[in-house]
Amino acid sequence: MTAYAELLSFQRETEALAQVMGRLGWDQETVMPPGSAGQRAEEMAALEGVLHARRTDPRVGDWLDAAKAPDEVGTANLREIRRRYERNRKVPASLASEIARVTSRAQGIWAEARANEDVAGFLPVLEQVVRLRREEGAALARNGDPYDALLNDYEPGTTSAEIAAMFGALRPRLVALRDRVIGAPEAPRVTGAFSEQGQLCLANEVARAFGYDFSKGRLDKAVHPFSSGSGQDVRITTRTNPEDPFNCIYSTIHEVGHATYEQGIDGRHFLTVLGQGVSLGVHESQSRIYENQLGRSRAFTGWLYGRMRDLFGDFGIADEDSFYRAVNRVSAGYIRTESDEVQYNLHILMRFDLEQALMRGQVEVRDLEEAWNERFLADFGVAVDRPSNGLLQDVHWSAGLFGYFPTYSLGNVYAGCLHRALRRDVADLDAQLSRGDASGAVGWLRERLQRHGGLREPRATVAHAAGFEPSEEPLLDELEAKYGDLYGL
């Protein structure tokens, strides 16, 4: 066997074991008995130990040095394996395991603190998490910027300067648009009770409409919607709220975006490092274009209105046009995940600024709540009324995920680019969507982007698919046009 073949064979087993880890996570969130949590933690820790040993195994370094790539795919494989290997070798095993241990504990503490509106109860463990991730950032960055180093875990090849420039372009136009929309007359709301059975039926229907392959996946209920797994086993979850059917429907379409990306990757990348979505930003571009540009379009909501009338009868919305306005309703609110397309990226911008300051030591944990509340008032014009609507609303920081937030906005920006290109290439898209048929859009995305997995770097993946260099303009142009129309601006 050549060094390249040996490396790929070793990596294939590592990827398979990583899939097992993902499966344990799925099991835990969907079917695991409540009393099994202690054992599951031991199982995951043991498997994490195996994975860490493989990911830092010196033989990988030897194979990388000796390997010759047979082709373009081989070159990409070696690039990505080397990136991961060098990243993992920089972090001492003791630090990696302490981060795993502390962040696992911190998530429980965060959940309890949020339930009790108890910031003080959360800050001590957050302080530990921040300290450990600063340390990790420093180890990864060597002499570079620690926040950039962490960001690269989620979005390889992207710097905080690029992210800052992106927000610099987004912010003024989004703020102006938000202010005009908030000043306009309110959009209608749906009313009534929406049965769980009806919502789940619709969730299955929209999942199929957006190309989800149930022969290699399944849809279950969970507390939080998520997509899990790669390759031939990519599962999604959803949840229902009797008063808000859109939560179930749009979180399902969102997760289907993530899942069909994984399902759509070419078989030649199966169980290689290229056989997954290439970055969080590109992943989010898929979930967002499915959810927003397609799912919340006038054409698709026209079809959805009919299906919802069939399933739920009258829910206080008289026609397709009012329904389209209800789906895309903008209102003031504290919670990022409940936000609309106009305000969502302003939430992310605030997180990005705060977490950069935290990681660079410009803000300390003890001052974080004050910093959050001041900034929220300045950005959103509303004072945070309680911690669960403020600092305690997101799980990310308790899990140590600093550098993760900006990938959400990057995904939105990429989705805007992809949508512009999709409209350019697929002429009768709206006619299809108005029949509840997303196959033209999904087929285009699969062919241009999804099937390539990690073959190209993240930004190049989007540029290849769109046919032009990504920028903020398509998203901003689209939002201004859509919400100008919706709110008669």
Next chain:
Amino acid sequence: MTAYAELLSFQRETEALAQVMGRLGWDQETVMPPGSAGQRAEEMAALEGVLHARRTDPRVGDWLDAAKAPDEVGTANLREIRRRYERNRKVPASLASEIARVTSRAQGIWAEARANEDVAGFLPVLEQVVRLRREEGAALARNGDPYDALLNDYEPGTTSAEIAAMFGALRPRLVALRDRVIGAPEAPRVTGAFSEQGQLCLANEVARAFGYDFSKGRLDKAVHPFSSGSGQDVRITTRTNPEDPFNCIYSTIHEVGHATYEQGIDGRHFLTVLGQGVSLGVHESQSRIYENQLGRSRAFTGWLYGRMRDLFGDFGIADEDSFYRAVNRVSAGYIRTESDEVQYNLHILMRFDLEQALMRGQVEVRDLEEAWNERFLADFGVAVDRPSNGLLQDVHWSAGLFGYFPTYSLGNVYAGCLHRALRRDVADLDAQLSRGDASGAVGWLRERLQRHGGLREPRATVAHAAGFEPSEEPLLDELEAKYGDLYGL
């Protein structure tokens, strides 16, 4: 850390990873999407590789040599770890992986051959399986008997001579009893259609009645009933047949016997080699006593009759006494798993004789069907009508499980001993069972046997629980009394 502590810590991770492997098996049989089988095979192969490397890791040998047991539990841990380590080191890695590969493939071929009544299509792969397991038996036995070596994988410390002696005691009295029962007037049958919902409702109810802890387990549907996992996550499955409610009810009680054994083991054995049922025979003693001695007792079936009338209305059985006879109906049949208490062990005896001959090279695979059919006619007085009722009925040999069958009968014999002791110690057992309350029996079994896990060797485990040396007498006495009474002999 002492060598003992290091060894236990290493073993704890190995046990946790073994639990992960079990979870993958559960997932595959219950919730896995149909198109994920290829990936799952890779995942399991990768994890099996990790487990095999740990199980034969030379550090285990070094720790074993250096370790001092701190107490009785430590002594048992070292004994069992050494047994497994020495066993695994005797089998070359290449042979172990070839067995895994071939038996995995063979099970698919067997299932197809059984569906097509195609013995010839199955024999070539069976030949490979037999060759590999003979080779493994020889490697394990060194200069001893290969069949005994294989038997020891499932029932440590038991020899084929002991099994032969057991069957020598069972056979004449079981044959005589069977012949008298078959000659007597037939017992009644239930008739009608039994809703799946009603059966699953009852399955949940009997699971609770027999002490299954749903906070550390769950009950799902699967093609074959099984119990999976140890410690804090022990899951069971069942199946339903609209015409035969007893299949669901009694397979559930059977699996609950396996599962509560695992759930009932003391916390001090958690994630050690002692934290599992000590052998297949002892495991089967628990499933069998739950299913037969308790579940098919006159007292318990009295309660069950009432519950079934509540759930299903009239099903052609007029009273508790007729119901007891219907539950314990004996009839001629080909299939081991559908057999009754009287004939079951005669099926096992035949498998035991045939597989011993196979492993010792006294019968070859090409002659196996003829040997089966001749023997079946001689033992059961009926000619096998088709392969799925004969050689192709059981999955075991395709999976390479030679030496496994006799543990079923051993379990029945142990169950007879435990039942005699249980009746001796719990005076009002029938009064409890007739209220659908098995807690007295389950509590006794947990205290005397289940909680000890692998602390003692298998036979000593049963002897300790019963308070006397196990023998065939209690089972035989009980069956003669029960069926004599049922059939008015």
